[in-house]
Amino acid sequence: MGYLIRxxxxxxxxxxxxxxxxxxxxxxxxxxxxxxxxxAFGMDIPFVRDRFLQTVFRG
Known part of the structure; x- marks a missing residue:
């Protein structure tokens, strides 16, 4: 019964x-x-950093 409640x-x-x-x-x-x-942690990940910079500097 305790398992079910948990x-x-x-x-x-x-x-x-x-x-x-x-x-x-x-x-x-x-x-x-x-x-x-x-x-800072997100910018250390290459995919995230590249995606972010593409979005910011899209021209």
Whole structure:
């Protein structure tokens, strides 16, 4: 019975996170050091950096 309750809670939690994923992401990225880390990490990935620069300097 405990297994069933645990699975229901995990599924309900995953659903709640999925429904509020953008709100959670905005809250996390609202913290300046975390946002700076995420941007720096993303720019270290060649595909992301190239895609970003293509979009910015498209002419």
């Amino acid at each position: 699975m229901v809670l995990i599924i309900a939690g995953a659903y709640a996170i999925y429904q509020n994923r953008y709100r959670i992401l905005n809250s996390i990225l609202g913290v300046s050091p975390i946002r700076r880390f995420v941007v």
